[in-house]
Amino acid sequence: MTPKKRLLRVLNKQAVDRPPVICPGGMMNAAIVEIMTHTGNLLPEAHMDSHIMANLAADIHRLTGFENIGIPFCMTVEAEVMGSEVSYGSLSCEPKVSKEKYASFTEVICKDIPDLLCKGRVETVLNAIKESAMNYPEIPVIGNLCGPISLAASLVDPVAMLKGLRRDKDNAHRVLNYVSNVIGDFAALMIGCGASVIAISDPTATGEILGPQLFEEYAVRYINQIISTIHQRETKVIVHICGNMNRVRNLLPSIQADAISVDALVNLQKLKNDFPQMITMGNVSTYLLQDGLPDTIKKTTKRLVEEGVDIIAPACGLSTSTAISQIQTLTQAVKE
Numbered sequence: 001m002t003p004k005k006r007l008l009r010v011l012n013k014q015a016v017d018r019p020p021v022i023c024p025g026g027m028m029n030a031a032i033v034e035i036m037t038h039t040g041n042l043l044p045e046a047h048m049d050s051h052i053m054a055n056l057a058a059d060i061h062r063l064t065g066f067e068n069i070g071i072p073f074c075m076t077v078e079a080e081v082m083g084s085e086v087s088y089g090s091l092s093c094e095p096k097v098s099k100e101k102y103a104s105f106t107e108v109i110c111k112d113i114p115d116l117l118c119k120g121r122v123e124t125v126l127n128a129i130k131e132s133a134m135n136y137p138e139i140p141v142i143g144n145l146c147g148p149i150s151l152a153a154s155l156v157d158p159v160a161m162l163k164g165l166r167r168d169k170d171n172a173h174r175v176l177n178y179v180s181n182v183i184g185d186f187a188a189l190m191i192g193c194g195a196s197v198i199a200i201s202d203p204t205a206t207g208e209i210l211g212p213q214l215f216e217e218y219a220v221r222y223i224n225q226i227i228s229t230i231h232q233r234e235t236k237v238i239v240h241i242c243g244n245m246n247r248v249r250n251l252l253p254s255i256q257a258d259a260i261s262v263d264a265l266v267n268l269q270k271l272k273n274d275f276p277q278m279i280t281m282g283n284v285s286t287y288l289l290q291d292g293l294p295d296t297i298k299k300t301t302k303r304l305v306e307e308g309v310d311i312i313a314p315a316c317g318l319s320t321s322t323a324i325s326q327i328q329t330l331t332q333a334v335k336e
Helices: 002-011 033-039 051-062 075-080 122-135 148-155 158-167 169-192 209-231 249-254 268-274 286-291 295-307 324-335
Strands: 070-071 085-087 094-100 142-148 197-201 236-241 261-262 282-283 311-314
Touching: 002 122, 002 197, 002 236, 033 051, 051 070, 070 122, 070 268, 070 311, 075 085, 075 148, 075 169, 085 142, 094 142, 094 236, 122 142, 122 169, 122 286, 142 169, 148 158, 148 169, 148 209, 158 169, 158 209, 169 197, 169 209, 197 209, 209 236, 209 249, 249 268, 261 268, 261 311, 268 282, 286 295, 286 324, 295 311, 295 324, 311 324
Parallel strands: 070 142, 142 197, 197 236, 236 261, 261 282, 282 311
Antiparallel strands: 085 094
């Protein structure tokens, strides 16, 4: 069974020989310093060069044992084309939004989306996906997108954004609809270039930040709007939500993703028992992968497999100082 077939069968709720072991990319990428210095395909150069981006994504797959190719390596592509200022980081530091475009929801101007998606690094990402899909037809290429709440917080001052969700609902919905349309259209372009699966990471949408009411009103609604656009193109979707999900766990089944990825704080066995219809993904602690003993990583991974977790993956974004050998311990434990 090829890695691509295995992952797609899991997302279709079909039987497989064992769980896939992946690291989707985007917020959850494995572009660690050791891989880059070993291969010479480096960040931040890879953020702006599609060939280097594709090569680095292939290096990660080849050297770690993760059974996918994940593109891009950050969550700033969409915010940049929408007008926010971005710092591209360094070899060991990921890109970040250095200045949001707007101070409040009321200031946001909804621009022509096809025009936006001809700017910035969009073409770089699409060409890297196309190159990867052509070179690795049996490996799933995962196109990564910033979730709607997190993108809104990268476009509008985050404090003002969170206040606006409560105090300016009309403009909040206007802007969330806008950013969701941008994300959905970007996803469609990724699929057209060969992405096998789309991953949406929305760390700002955690229940700890939003609470149940806002999580349902905004996060669930607009994540599902994006998922609908992707599903119309017959492509599967993974959604990652960070943090402790206790306050909103009853709302997780209402997210129409094909798999839900959660942080290490969440008990995946209990989540799977409570919602047996849900395809679960995760959730080996990234702190454990950085500093833990190999034997502990192996035992933790095997426990997740034995508990019936459908897709094994790190719980969040990996530290760039994580050693290749630590990641290989994780992937090899699944494959054994």
